[in-house]
Amino acid sequence: MANRVINKIRIALIQLAVTSNKDNNLKHAMSMISQAAMKSRADSADSITPLVVLPECFNSPYGTQYFSEYAEEIPGKTTQMLSQIAKEEKIYLIGGSIPEKREGKLYNTATVYNPQGEMLLKYSKCHLFDIDIPGKIRFQESEVLSPGNQLGMFEMSGGLKIGLGICYDIRFPELSLLLARKGCKLLVFPGAFNMTTGPAHWELLQRGRALDNQSYIAACSPARDTKATYTAWGHSSVVDPWGDVIIKAEETEAIICTDIDLDRVDSVRQQIPVQTQKRNDIYQLKDC
Numbered sequence: 001m002a003n004r005v006i007n008k009i010r011i012a013l014i015q016l017a018v019t020s021n022k023d024n025n026l027k028h029a030m031s032m033i034s035q036a037a038m039k040s041r042a043d044s045a046d047s048i049t050p051l052v053v054l055p056e057c058f059n060s061p062y063g064t065q066y067f068s069e070y071a072e073e074i075p076g077k078t079t080q081m082l083s084q085i086a087k088e089e090k091i092y093l094i095g096g097s098i099p100e101k102r103e104g105k106l107y108n109t110a111t112v113y114n115p116q117g118e119m120l121l122k123y124s125k126c127h128l129f130d131i132d133i134p135g136k137i138r139f140q141e142s143e144v145l146s147p148g149n150q151l152g153m154f155e156m157s158g159g160l161k162i163g164l165g166i167c168y169d170i171r172f173p174e175l176s177l178l179l180a181r182k183g184c185k186l187l188v189f190p191g192a193f194n195m196t197t198g199p200a201h202w203e204l205l206q207r208g209r210a211l212d213n214q215s216y217i218a219a220c221s222p223a224r225d226t227k228a229t230y231t232a233w234g235h236s237s238v239v240d241p242w243g244d245v246i247i248k249a250e251e252t253e254a255i256i257c258t259d260i261d262l263d264r265v266d267s268v269r270q271q272i273p274v275q276t277q278k279r280n281d282i283y284q285l286k287d288c
């Protein structure tokens with residue numbers, strides 16, 4: 001069974017309502033993960049192990065003023081809870097991201113677990129969100145966070161490779177191209193776009209990355225909270241390799257669930273074979 005080739009997975013994105021109370025955030029996230037696991041299994045005719053996803057910065061409000069107060073070491077309280085719930089619910093779990101404390105520095109870090117509760121991946125956001133749009137939004141993650149320096153990918157049983165980026169990472173096509181070239185047919189981005197860039201770019205970027213790579217893209221946001229210091233756009237979604245949005249949340253808390261059909265990736269790649277038509281003689285993606 002462990003070596004069975006998987007050509008379909010079921011993904012559930014949790015568009016979580018996040019508050020300034022860390023303990024409540026954790027309790028609430030665990031309950032939503034259980035609900036997402038149940039919903040994935042109830043909606044599915046096959047016995048596929050679900051992949052459940054939390055948003056960026058799910059145990060803390062998103063803001064440079066909060067990161068040091070809410071930060072934890074990994075392993076720590078939050079990641080132990082994630083590991084435990086993945087094991088109890090027998091799911092793959094992308095545990096959104098949390099502010100991580102490591103060797104005197106802070107990172108925006110995501111962890112991933114298998115159904116045995118083992119940590120498969122720890123990935124720190126490698127493109128920090130530093131923008132300044134006059135009169136709209138200024139945000140400088142690099143004032144307090146350090147960037148990660150490695151790619152994020154993991155494998156589910158059956159050999160299925162999944163790529164992982166965090167939010168602003170989606171704006172850098174080379175990162176996704178590299179993950180796809182390494183065999184990832186689904187790229188997942190826990191993210192928290194805002195009320196300025198969200199309506200303009202959130203869906204466009206997902207559809208763009210889906211087309212560049214002829215892969216599935218899933219992006220999971222916190223729910224919108226207009227009273228928070230940073231208001232997330234919401235609209236968690238999954239886009240297929242053709243560039244169609246196959247499922248999308250509104251702005252409020254929600255669990256959205258869909259099947260990812262990996263044969264669809266192969267058929268789109270066959271129909272429009274850009275993957276084999278690259279002009280490596282005039283440009284190249286360098287794998288550092």
Ligand SMILES: NC(=O)CCC(=O)C(=O)O
Pocket residue numbers: 056129166167168169171191192193194197198201
């Ligand atoms: N949390 C983030 O990285 C936000 C990215 C974002 O909003 C963007 O426009 O890019």
